[in-house]
Amino acid sequence: MNKLALSDEILLTIEKPARYIGNEVNSVKKDLSQVDVRFCMCFPDVYEIGMSHLGIQILYDMFNRFDDVWCERVYSPWVDLDAVMREKKIPLFALESQDPVKDFDFLGITIQYEMCYTNILQILDLSQIPLMACERTEEHPIVIGGGPCTYNPEPLADFFDLFYIGEGETDYRALLDLYKEYKAKGWSRKEFLLKAAQIPSIYVPSLYRVEYKEDGTIATFSPINENVPTTVKKGLVPEMDNTTYPMKPVVPYIKVTQDRVVLEIQRGCIRGCRFCQAGQIYRPVRERSAVLLKDYAKQMLTNTGHEEISLSSLSSSDYTELPELLDYLIEECNEKKINISLPSLRIDAFSLDVMSKVQDVKKSSLTFAPEAGSQRMRDVINKGLTKEVILQGAKEAFEGGWNKVKLYFMLGLPTEKEEDIRAIAELANDIAALYYDTIPKEKRNGKIQIVVSTSFFIPKPFTALQWASQNTKEDFIEKAYLTKKSVMEQLNQKSIKYNWHEADVSVMEGVFARGDRKIGKVIKRAYDMGCLYDAWGEYYKNDLWLQAFEEEGIDIGFYTTRERDLDEIFPWDFIDCGVTKEFLKREWKKAMNGEVSPNCKEKCQGCGAMRFETGICIKA
Amino acid sequence: MTVRIKFRKFGVLKFIGHLDVMRYFQKAIRRAGIDVKYSMGFSPHQLMSFAAPLGVGLLSDGEYFDLEVNSLTSSEDMKKRLNECMVEGMEILSVKLLDEKAGNAMASVQAASYTVRFYEEKLPVFSLKDAVKRLMDKDKIPVVKTTKKSTVEMDLREGIYELSADDDKKEVTMLVNASSSGNIKPNFVIKELYHEMGEVLGDFDIIITRNETYTGTLNNFVPLDFEATLF
Numbered sequence: 001m002n003k004l005a006l007s008d009e010i011l012l013t014i015e016k017p018a019r020y021i022g023n024e025v026n027s028v029k030k031d032l033s034q035v036d037v038r039f040c041m042c043f044p045d046v047y048e049i050g051m052s053h054l055g056i057q058i059l060y061d062m063f064n065r066f067d068d069v070w071c072e073r074v075y076s077p078w079v080d081l082d083a084v085m086r087e088k089k090i091p092l093f094a095l096e097s098q099d100p101v102k103d104f105d106f107l108g109i110t111i112q113y114e115m116c117y118t119n120i121l122q123i124l125d126l127s128q129i130p131l132m133a134c135e136r137t138e139e140h141p142i143v144i145g146g147g148p149c150t151y152n153p154e155p156l157a158d159f160f161d162l163f164y165i166g167e168g169e170t171d172y173r174a175l176l177d178l179y180k181e182y183k184a185k186g187w188s189r190k191e192f193l194l195k196a197a198q199i200p201s202i203y204v205p206s207l208y209r210v211e212y213k214e215d216g217t218i219a220t221f222s223p224i225n226e227n228v229p230t231t232v233k234k235g236l237v238p239e240m241d242n243t244t245y246p247m248k249p250v251v252p253y254i255k256v257t258q259d260r261v262v263l264e265i266q267r268g269c270i271r272g273c274r275f276c277q278a279g280q281i282y283r284p285v286r287e288r289s290a291v292l293l294k295d296y297a298k299q300m301l302t303n304t305g306h307e308e309i310s311l312s313s314l315s316s317s318d319y320t321e322l323p324e325l326l327d328y329l330i331e332e333c334n335e336k337k338i339n340i341s342l343p344s345l346r347i348d349a350f351s352l353d354v355m356s357k358v359q360d361v362k363k364s365s366l367t368f369a370p371e372a373g374s375q376r377m378r379d380v381i382n383k384g385l386t387k388e389v390i391l392q393g394a395k396e397a398f399e400g401g402w403n404k405v406k407l408y409f410m411l412g413l414p415t416e417k418e419e420d421i422r423a424i425a426e427l428a429n430d431i432a433a434l435y436y437d438t439i440p441k442e443k444r445n446g447k448i449q450i451v452v453s454t455s456f457f458i459p460k461p462f463t464a465l466q467w468a469s470q471n472t473k474e475d476f477i478e479k480a481y482l483t484k485k486s487v488m489e490q491l492n493q494k495s496i497k498y499n500w501h502e503a504d505v506s507v508m509e510g511v512f513a514r515g516d517r518k519i520g521k522v523i524k525r526a527y528d529m530g531c532l533y534d535a536w537g538e539y540y541k542n543d544l545w546l547q548a549f550e551e552e553g554i555d556i557g558f559y560t561t562r563e564r565d566l567d568e569i570f571p572w573d574f575i576d577c578g579v580t581k582e583f584l585k586r587e588w589k590k591a592m593n594g595e596v597s598p599n600c601k602e603k604c605q606g607c608g609a610m611r612f613e614t615g616i617c618i619k620a
Numbered sequence: 621m622t623v624r625i626k627f628r629k630f631g632v633l634k635f636i637g638h639l640d641v642m643r644y645f646q647k648a649i650r651r652a653g654i655d656v657k658y659s660m661g662f663s664p665h666q667l668m669s670f671a672a673p674l675g676v677g678l679l680s681d682g683e684y685f686d687l688e689v690n691s692l693t694s695s696e697d698m699k700k701r702l703n704e705c706m707v708e709g710m711e712i713l714s715v716k717l718l719d720e721k722a723g724n725a726m727a728s729v730q731a732a733s734y735t736v737r738f739y740e741e742k743l744p745v746f747s748l749k750d751a752v753k754r755l756m757d758k759d760k761i762p763v764v765k766t767t768k769k770s771t772v773e774m775d776l777r778e779g780i781y782e783l784s785a786d787d788d789k790k791e792v793t794m795l796v797n798a799s800s801s802g803n804i805k806p807n808f809v810i811k812e813l814y815h816e817m818g819e820v821l822g823d824f825d826i827i828i829t830r831n832e833t834y835t836g837t838l839n840n841f842v843p844l845d846f847e848a849t850l851f
């Protein structure tokens with residue numbers, strides 16, 4: 001019988017014990033005597049969130065296809081178990097073998113959002129692995145980070161031995177082979193790290209020295225050894241049809257956020273929205289062929305038994321073979337009684353037709369993400385969506401029976417003025433008015449319901465707006481208030497509901513997004529003071545964070561509101577993500593002039609990703 | 621057509637609650653390619669009905685659910701296909717065709733039998749046999765049962781049909797009411813045994829296994845799949 005790391009008594013006292021027992025359908029067990037490397041893959045949030053992440057499933061599957069590697073999973077213990085483990089000094093364990101994480105060769109942590117940083121320290125702490133990389137010895141696992149936040153890994157530099165920059169499919173094999181050599185030859189941990197730094201995509205923070213100017217910005221950022229490269233190039237999958245994909249994803253017992261088969265139809269995005277990091281770091285856009293995707297869909301549905309399938313991409317409407325793929329899925333899924341969920345579709349005649357086939361029109365809602373209220377503001381951020389297009393899409397949708405609309409905007413964008421904010425409410429009002437104009441009273445299925453949501457703009461590395469000043473918390477709150485007030489002033493205000501995001505946490509996120517190595521000690525202090533699960537509103541403790549910054553003598557404004565000089569050295573400049581700083585500067589200047597840029601399909605902008613010689617770059 | 625499926629739940633699966641067991645089977649039935657019947661509408665669901673929900677922490681050798689299907693192969697084939705996609709901790713024991721006259725699984729349940737064992741460090745310090753004798757000699761065992769809505773007083777004695785103990789094996793077995801109106805939780809009975817002996821049962825002292833789920837009437841209980849036949 002399967003052994004468990006936790007006693008029955010503990011498991012029966014905590015919430016959702018199924019989070020900790022492993023044994024799920026398609027989880028992988030291997031014979032320990034047959035493997036050389038044990039890899040523990042971690043998503044530093046609760047099980048239901050971590051299990052919903054496609055990237056982990058891809059890597060879990062990829063590692064386990066290697067005969068000499070056994071990859072297992074671990075997620076953040078929820079606060080109830082966290083307390084028990086600390087009290088009873090139970091070491092954190094991997095789900096499959098239930099063995100302590102500290103006995104593994106690697107602990108790989110995917111870093112998907114900034115507000116999980118204290119959870120990373122929790123993972124290390126509960127695993128009984130020293131938090132600081134410099135305190136680890138040959139006895140400890142190699143701690144490696146990956147995922148979008150590693151495009152600025154600097155705030156976490158102290159806690160990781162390695163970072164993997166870019167798409168995980170490309171360079172892990174080389175790292176594993178090097179690790180086997182390290183063990184066989186009895187190298188020191190330092191020797192291993194030095195050699196690892198020479199593998200593409202691998203960044204070893206301890207092998208770089210940062211010097212600062214008096215004003216706190218970076219003076220120099222350089223390797224401390226001549227064998228260590230000055231820039232780290234991101235890994236990129238050249239051919240999406242020729243890479244690994246999890247045909248047998250793990251099926252959880254408990255309901256998780258994404259309880260479905262996920263088909264990644266393409267990676268990257270042709271649209272250069274200037275606030276969007278994903279749109280830049282995954283360049284160039286590369287599609288998977290529909291033929292292959294159909295086969296994947298079939299196999300994955302059979303292997304999991306899921307009753308839902310969804311498409312994953314940054315902008316599904318841009319996928320060239322979408323009609324063909326959807327025709328197939330609709331037919332196949334209809335027969336097998338499988339739901340199709342369609343995210344990120346542009347609202348037009350085609351998508352409305354598709355949506356009416358797969359959803360209950362009366363219950364579902366239309367989603368528009370204009371991101372900004374006025375055309376001028378949308379030009380600044382290069383969001384190529386006009387009011388006419390939105391209204392046209394809405395009109396067709398109303399005629400098709402929809403009467404629920406969701407609108408997403410950002411507040412605090414650079415150059416934003418009061419009128420841009422008012423335009424948010426006006427746009428919502430125009431959509432409502434259009435509904436009442438388009439649909440005669442007797443045909444209406446109740447009032448129109450519009451939900452306007454705003455988040456606060458946070459400048460991210462490797463975007464055209466990385467030079468921008470972020471608003472203060474007070475600005476954010478004032479702007480949300482103005483939005484609310486403008487909504488209330490509209491004729492159709494009764495049909496419009498307004499939600500806004502927390503301002504405190506957006507400020508913190510801004511610090512981490514563009515932070516440098518000095519932030520590490522703040523994260524450590526905040527963790528020591530009890531910060532954990534910061535991404536969960538009810539656990540986020542702003543006062544403790546502020547105290548941590550103060551005690552470490554770190555000025556928040558330096559990272560958020562400060563205007564950056566065009567030639568300031570950024571903490572993330574050592575990473576070559578394909579897109580050049582020159583291109584981003586051009587885009588930043590265009591943004592300030594309110595000039596739009598065409599997308600990759602219309603006209604190549606020479607962003608730098610051409611060097612990968614693949615995807616849209618060689619098609620266009 | 622409805623098939624009645626009997627399964628066993630053991631090992632770490634005891635930590636999976638009833639709703640998740642249902643979800644687990646919905647997916648397993650798809651994986652096994654069973655020709656199951658679906659409800660109509662935009663989000664169709666499989667037509668299944670579970671007999672008696674098993675609490676988290678309990679094991680079982682006699683669980684049942686009914687499944688409506690469009691076509692049948694054979695009992696053996698369906699059992700094999702389902703077992704091929706089970707995890708360790710779930711085992712399909714039989715698949716039988718339900719009598720057309722039989723009621724659904726949940727409504728049919730009248731009684732269940734259980735074996736109760738103790739964690740090694742939590743063994744009782746008294747004779748279980750003596751306790752059983754004392755308890756069964758009573759005419760009434762008034763207990764207070766708290767539900768979500770109310771607290772009601774009920775007589776436990778009336779719902780205990782059989783109760784016996786083995787002091788060498790340190791085991792208690794029982795046959796008790798499991799109908800929707802008078803369901804008795806086995807730990808209630810053990811608590812009363814302790815009470816009889818002036819002891820207090822701890823929250824994590826016992827391991828409960830449901831042995832079988834029954835339909836029928838008092839003195840004539842039959843396993844739930846008595847109403848179904850192999851095909």
Ligand code: SF4
Binds near residue numbers: 599604608620
């Ligand atoms: S090089 Fe041109 S086509 Fe390629 S990603 Fe950049 S802008 Fe798009």
